[in-house]
Every structure is written in C-alpha cells, then in structure tokens.
Amino acid sequence: MSATSPPAAPSSKSWTVRTRERAVAALPPEKLLPDGQPTYVASWIYVFGVASIAALVVIVASGSILALKGPAWWHYTGIGHFFNSIHMWGVELFFFVMVVHLWGKFWMAAWRGGRTRVWITGAITFLVAVPTALTGYVSQQNFDAQWIATQAKDGLNAVGVGAFFNVTNFGQMYSWHVLLLPMAVIALVAAHVLLVRRHGVVPPFSIDDRKAALASSSAAGASSTTAPPNGSPAPPTSTETPPPGSPPPTSTGIGS
Amino acid sequence: MSVLAAAVFNLNHPAHTVDWEFIHLSVANVVVIGLMLIVFLLAILLPFPGAARRAATRRGERS
Amino acid sequence: MSFLRPTDDTRPWSGPYAPYDLIKELFIAIGVIALLAIVLTVLFSSPDDPPSTIAQWSRQQPINFTADATKELNGTSDTAEYGPPYNHNGEGQHAAFLYPQKWLGVSHPIDTTNDFVLGPLKTVTGDPALQSAVAAYEAAPEATKKAWGEAYVKPLEEYETASEEGKTPPSAVSADPATGAVTVKATGAGPVPTLMGGLLALAQSGGLDGDLLTSRQFFQTDYTKPLLFMADGGLLEKRAQEQHLLGEQWGMMNETGSYPGQAWLWLYALWYQVEPFKASENADILVMLVMGVLSLAFILIPFVPVVNRLPRWIPIYRLIWREHYRAGQSA
Numbered sequence: 001m002s003a004t005s006p007p008a009a010p011s012s013k014s015w016t017v018r019t020r021e022r023a024v025a026a027l028p029p030e031k032l033l034p035d036g037q038p039t040y041v042a043s044w045i046y047v048f049g050v051a052s053i054a055a056l057v058v059i060v061a062s063g064s065i066l067a068l069k070g071p072a073w074w075h076y077t078g079i080g081h082f083f084n085s086i087h088m089w090g091v092e093l094f095f096f097v098m099v100v101h102l103w104g105k106f107w108m109a110a111w112r113g114g115r116t117r118v119w120i121t122g123a124i125t126f127l128v129a130v131p132t133a134l135t136g137y138v139s140q141q142n143f144d145a146q147w148i149a150t151q152a153k154d155g156l157n158a159v160g161v162g163a164f165f166n167v168t169n170f171g172q173m174y175s176w177h178v179l180l181l182p183m184a185v186i187a188l189v190a191a192h193v194l195l196v197r198r199h200g201v202v203p204p205f206s207i208d209d210r211k212a213a214l215a216s217s218s219a220a221g222a223s224s225t226t227a228p229p230n231g232s233p234a235p236p237t238s239t240e241t242p243p244p245g246s247p248p249p250t251s252t253g254i255g256s
Numbered sequence: 257m258s259v260l261a262a263a264v265f266n267l268n269h270p271a272h273t274v275d276w277e278f279i280h281l282s283v284a285n286v287v288v289i290g291l292m293l294i295v296f297l298l299a300i301l302l303p304f305p306g307a308a309r310r311a312a313t314r315r316g317e318r319s
Numbered sequence: 320m321s322f323l324r325p326t327d328d329t330r331p332w333s334g335p336y337a338p339y340d341l342i343k344e345l346f347i348a349i350g351v352i353a354l355l356a357i358v359l360t361v362l363f364s365s366p367d368d369p370p371s372t373i374a375q376w377s378r379q380q381p382i383n384f385t386a387d388a389t390k391e392l393n394g395t396s397d398t399a400e401y402g403p404p405y406n407h408n409g410e411g412q413h414a415a416f417l418y419p420q421k422w423l424g425v426s427h428p429i430d431t432t433n434d435f436v437l438g439p440l441k442t443v444t445g446d447p448a449l450q451s452a453v454a455a456y457e458a459a460p461e462a463t464k465k466a467w468g469e470a471y472v473k474p475l476e477e478y479e480t481a482s483e484e485g486k487t488p489p490s491a492v493s494a495d496p497a498t499g500a501v502t503v504k505a506t507g508a509g510p511v512p513t514l515m516g517g518l519l520a521l522a523q524s525g526g527l528d529g530d531l532l533t534s535r536q537f538f539q540t541d542y543t544k545p546l547l548f549m550a551d552g553g554l555l556e557k558r559a560q561e562q563h564l565l566g567e568q569w570g571m572m573n574e575t576g577s578y579p580g581q582a583w584l585w586l587y588a589l590w591y592q593v594e595p596f597k598a599s600e601n602a603d604i605l606v607m608l609v610m611g612v613l614s615l616a617f618i619l620i621p622f623v624p625v626v627n628r629l630p631r632w633i634p635i636y637r638l639i640w641r642e643h644y645r646a647g648q649s650a
Contacts, residue, residue: 033341033342034336034339034341035338035339035340035341036336036337036338036339037336037337037339037341038332038334038335038336038337039310039313039314039334039335039336039337039643039646040332040334040640040642040643041337041339042304042306042307042310042640042642042643043299043300043304043639043640043642044298044299044300044302044304045296045299045300045639046304047299047344047348048299050341050344050345050348051348051351051352053345053348054345054348054349054351054352054353055352057349057352057353058349058352058353058356062356074367075367078262081364081365081367082360084365084367085359085360085363085364085365086356086357086360088365088578089355089356089359089360089363089365090352090356092288092359092579093352093355093356093359095582095583096288096291096292096295097352099292099583100292100295100296100299103296104296104299104300104639106620106629106630107630107633107635107636107639108630108636108639109627109630109631109636111620111621111627112327112329113327113329113330113331116621119618119620119621120618120619120621123617123618123620124618127614127617127618130583130584133581137581140367141370142366142367142368142369142370143368143369143370143371143555143558143575144366144368144564144574144575145370146370146371146546146549146555147555147558147559147564148571149542149546150546150547150549150550150555151564151566151570151571152571154603155603155606155607157401157403157404157411157412157420157603158411158412158419158420158601158603158604158607159419159420159603159604159607159608159611160419160420160422160423162404162420162423163403163404163423163424163426163427164423164426166404166427166541166543168541168542168543168546168547169540169541169542169543170540170541170542171540171541172540172541174540200331200332202329203329203330203331203332204636204639204640204643204644205630205631205636205640206328206329206330207644262364263361263362263363263364264361264362264363265362265363267363267364267366267576267577267578268366268368268575268576268577269576269577270561270562270563270576270577271562271563271573271576271577271578272577273563273568278592278593279569279592280563280567280568280569281569281572282563282569282572282573282574282577282579282580283577284574284577284578284579284580285572285573285579285580285582287579288579288582289582289585300635300638300639301638304642306337307642309337309338310337310642311646313335313336313337313338314334314335314646316335
C-alpha cells in the first residue's frame with residue numbers, strides 16, 4: 001500500500017518517486033526477470049556468464065565461512081583446510097569460466113547495439129578480480145603469501161601505488177580482500193547483469209548486411225549507427241511472439 | 257597435516273614444467289589453459305538443448 | 320552517442336522469444352560449480368606451505384643472515400637502498416619523465432640500521448659487552464662506522480659470491496654447526512662483529528621475529544619489517560626457486576607444489592622474460608605501464624580499430640548462431 005495512493009504528478013519533486021519511476025522505466029519486472037530469451041540464445045557458450053556468477057557465489061560463501069573463524073583457523077583444522085580448498089578451487093573455476101565467457105562475448109562482438117557499457121563493466125570486473133585474488137594470496141599467512149607479498153611490492157611501489165597499498169601489511173590486505181574488493185566485484189557484476197537485462201542479449205550478426213559491414217570503415221571516428229539510442233530490444237509487434245507469460249510491455253512499466 | 261593426507265592426489269611436490277624457448281609454464285597451468293580452450297570449443301560446437309521448443313516458437317505454435 | 324563508436328548495423332531483436340528459466344539456470348549453475356569445487360577439493364586439497372621465520376633463516380643460513388644483517392647495518396641492503404616508500408636512499412624506478420615511486424614519497428619509513436639491527440639489540444638484557452658495543456658504534460663518526468661495516472661485510476660478500484658461483488668459499492668466513500655462531504676474520508671492523516654476533520643469537524632464539532613485529536605497539540598486523548628483512552636474505556629465495564616461483568621461472572603465474580596458480584597473469588609474467596624489460600632496472604614500472612595501456616585497450620575494445628572488427632572477420636559467430644542462421648533468420 002503506497003503512501004502516495006493517487007499517481008504522482010510527472011514532475012514530482014519526491015526523490016523516492018523519481019527514483020522508482022526511473023528504475024521501473026529502465027527495468028520493468030518483465031525485463032528484469034524475463035521468462036523467455038530470443039530464440040538465438042541457443043548455445044552452451046551462453047551459460048558461462050551465469051557460471052561466473054555461480055563461481056562468485058561459491059567464493060563468497062566459502063570465504064564467509066573462512067571469515068567466521070578468522071585467518072588462522074584453516075591452518076590447524078581439517079575442516080578449515082577443507083573450506084580453504086573450496087575457496088581456492090572456486091577462484092580457479094571463477095577465472096576459468098569468466099575468461100571462457102569473455103572469449104565468447106568477444107567473438108560475438110557483444111558490445112554492439114548500444115551494449116558498450118555491458119562490455120566495459122565486464123572488462124573492469126575482470127581487472128578488479130585480479131587484485132581481489134592478489135589480496136587473498138597475500139592474506140594466506142603461509143610461505144606463498146610471504147613470497148607473493150615481497151615480490152608484488154616491487155611492481156606496486158614502482159608505480160607509486162605501494163605508498164598507500166602495502167601488500168606486506170596483512171591487516172590492510174585482509175580488509176581489502178574480505179570487504180572492499182568483493183564489494184567492488186559484486187557491484188560491478190550487478191551493474192553488468194542489470195545492463196544485460198536492460199539491453200537484452202546481443203542479436204546475431206546480420207548475414208545480409210555482413211558485406212556492407214565489412215566494407216565500412218573500422219577506424220575510430222565512424223559515426224553512423226542504425227541502432228536506436230539505447231539499443232534495447234524493441235517491443236514485439238503484433239505479428240511476433242511476445243515473451244511468454246509476460247504482459248504487453250509498456251514504455252513505463254508497472255508500479256507507478 | 258592429516259587433511260592433506262586425506263586428499264586423493266597429493267600435489268605437494270615441486271611442479272613439473274613445460275619449457276619452450278623462454279617460456280616455462282607449470283604443468284598444472286598448462287592443463288588449466290588447455291582445458292579452457294577445449295571447453296570453449298565444446299561450448300560453441302555442442303548442440304544446446306531445446307531446439308525443438310525454439311523451432312516451435314519460431315513457427316508460432318507456442319504463445 | 321560518442322563519435323568514436325564504429326559503424327554498428329545491429330538492430331533490436333523483433334523476433335520470437337522461447338521460454339527460458341533464468342532463475343532455475345542460476346541454481347543449476349551454482350549446484351554444478353559448487354559440486355566441481357568440492358570434487359576438486361576432495362581430489363587435490365590445497366597447498367599450505369608453512370611460512371619461514373627469521374629464526375629459521377638465521378639457523379639454516381647463518382652466514383647469509385650475518386652478511387645481510389651487516390648490509391642492513393651499513394645501509395647497503397636492498398631495503399636500505401630501496402627508496403620510497405621506505406626511505407630516501409634511492410630514487411626508485413622511473414619511465415622517461417615519470418617518477419611515481421619518488422613522487423608518492425616515503426609512506427612507510429624504514430631505517431634498516433636502527434629498525435633491523437640497533438633497535439632490537441638494545442632490547443637484549445644481561446649482555447653488557449653487547450650494549451657497550453652498541454654504544455661504541457652509535458658514538459662513532461659516520462666515516463668510522465662506514466669503514467667498520469665495509470671491513471666486516473667484504474669477506475662475507477666474497478663468501479656469498481663464491482657460494483653462488485659454486486666455487487670454494489674463502490676460509491675467512493665459517494659457521495659452527497654446533498652453536499650456529501658465525502666467525503668472520505676481518506680486521507678494522509670495530510664493534511661490528513659483536514653486534515652481528517648478538518643479532519644472530521637474538522634471531523636464532525626467535526626474539527627478532529617478535530621484536531621486528533611489535534617494536535611500536537603490542538597489537539600488530541603489519542609484517543612489513545620482518546618480511547623486508549627476510550626478503551633481503553636468501554631463505555625465501557631458496558624456497559621460491561625450489562617451488563618455481565622466481566621471476567625467470569614465470570613464478571608469478573605459479574602456486575607452490577604442483578597446484579594450478581594464476582594463469583590469468585600470463586601476459587604480465589611474459590613481459591619480464593623479453594627485452595627491453597628483462598635487463599632493465601625499471602622493469603616493474605615499464606611492465607606496469609604496458610599492462611596499464613593494454614588493460615585500458617581491453618576495456619575500450621568496442622572503440623579499438625581492427626580489434627573490434629575481428630569477430631566479423633573470423634566468423635566464429637557462425638558456429639555460435641548456426642541454429643539461428645539455419646532457421647532463416649539472418650535477415
């Protein structure tokens with residue numbers, strides 16, 4: 001039961017109303033959680049995005065258990081070592097599936113049709129995952145951590161980052177690893193997934209237009225594009241099948 | 257440590273390496289990279305389930 | 320829209336949608352990945368090589384420890400001459416006119432002479448000879464300290480060099496296997512032999528590990544001092560070589576034992592093996608700059624000419640979307 005029972009005026013000054021209307025306009029429920037996908041989503045390569053999320057879930061869950069008992073626990077109990085192993089293999093699986101996902105998305109040129117930000121958020125997620133792993137490695141409190149910390153410090157010091165990011169400072173590295181960097185990764189993944197939901201999975205290359213596309217200039221500075229400004233999938237026409245089970249899409253969605 | 261003895265395969269010995277010119281990669285890393293390439297190829301080659309359902313959708317038999 | 324975007328003929332999809340259960344797929348994926356992680360854990364577990372301590376280093380390599388400790392006292396060790404962020408005794412690395420290491424300054428000051436040697440020695444009680452050696456050293460003029468230090472370190476460095484080259488080490492330096500004490504035949508070394516003997520004993524007793532960690536306060540989570548001291552010496556490097564973790568072994572990609580490591584660091588590791596990075600004193604900043612540029616290019620691939628055309632030119636997409644094309648939906 002909304003406190004504002006009558007619909008708000010279009011130029012409402014309420015931050016809440018404006019936020020809600022913008023959110024719902026960008027991602028109405030049937031777009032946020034569609035129960036259908038375009039028929040061209042028909043390849044195993046498409047599961048590697050959700051596999052990356054799954055690996056992240058395994059990493060965060062096992063990492064949370066390690067955090068419950070503190071950093072010394074896994075060195076002297078079998079069950080602690082068990083969860084540390086799951087955490088380590090989760091990380092190996094995460095990078096494995098994430099890179100296969102990246103390869104697939106590159107060869108699909110998945111940035112097309114207004115999906116540049118999808119690519120950018122995905123690429124930045126990978127690049128942030130690397131120091132997230134590094135801070136984990138230097139937080140292990142074993143020989144590997146000693147070696148990695150004393151080596152990595154040189155690269156970081158050389159570019160000045162070492163002045164405020166000290167890999168030999170366990171307390172700092174543990175904080176970055178357990179809180180700050182996972183928050184960054186999760187926020188980036190959330191933005192990435194919401195952008196995919198907003199713009200839809202990138203359509204295939206059009207074969208008919210392939211020759212025209214190949215002939216066109218590839219240099220930076222080409223300015224023509226035929227995609228609509230936000231590149232989102234157009235509402236299906238009356239002759240096409242709408243997403244199964246969803247109401248006819250409206251421009252503002254429900255919820256106002 | 258008892259839990260390490262419990263692992264089916266003990267990997268706690270110095271790694272073997274694959275060496276070529278100036279490239280020196282551990283066998284474990286080569287296996288990982290090789291598996292990634294194989295999995296990528298399988299992912300784009302293996303048929304994805306639901307082809308009949310998608311074909312029916314295209315024909316307009318499903319709503 | 321940015322004028323940098325290349326020609327894009329992608330049209331919004333106006334075709335059919337087939338049922339697809341995203342939430343079920345998510346749960347299946349979590350189940351599969353979790354199962355894989357558990358299976359790998361049961362099969363292989365994970366590595367946990369115990370850390371080295373200064374006590375172990377000083378017991379296993381007493382001559383190497385003494386040589387390095389002398390350099391710390393003299394201010395000629397790697398850490399002593401590192402420069403920022405630890406001290407001003409070096410400029411650090413640079414690339415052309417870029418000196419970020421110098422510009423960001425000394426944020427974690429380390430004075431190896433006092434922090435690694437004299438400070439810990441002053442905490443030793445019941446050894447008046449040691450304390451008067453410390454006092455004598457501190458009271459001496461700089462030139463005298465330098466002369467003492469160099470007189471003591473010279474035979475030690477000759478010993479280390481001979482060992483590295485596999486030659487017979489000079490007899491001026493020896494270690495007593497029973498007591499762990501090191502004897503260095505050097506003249507004109509002043510109180511330095513006493514200082515080094517005292518530090519070696521403190522290290523071998525385990526006192527130096529704790530001393531370097533808690534010198535400022537009881538609770539400490541910053542291991543910079545003991546780690547830098549150990550990294551100046553030979554034990555960590557010896558273990559690293561055995562585990563294929565050295566730079567020239569592509570070590571930054573590797574894990575201890577035979578476990579997979581960080582394969583995603585392959586390109587970062589590669590640059591260090593090729594010129595001009597390999598022999599450069601500024602290898603770290605140069606490699607970081609190259610990787611920085613490449614990372615930016617990776618983020619901006621949609622705008623990078625040629626690269627953003629590769630997916631069209633090498634039609635892997637024909638395999639991925641073959642069902643779609645066969646269904647005649649290419650228009």
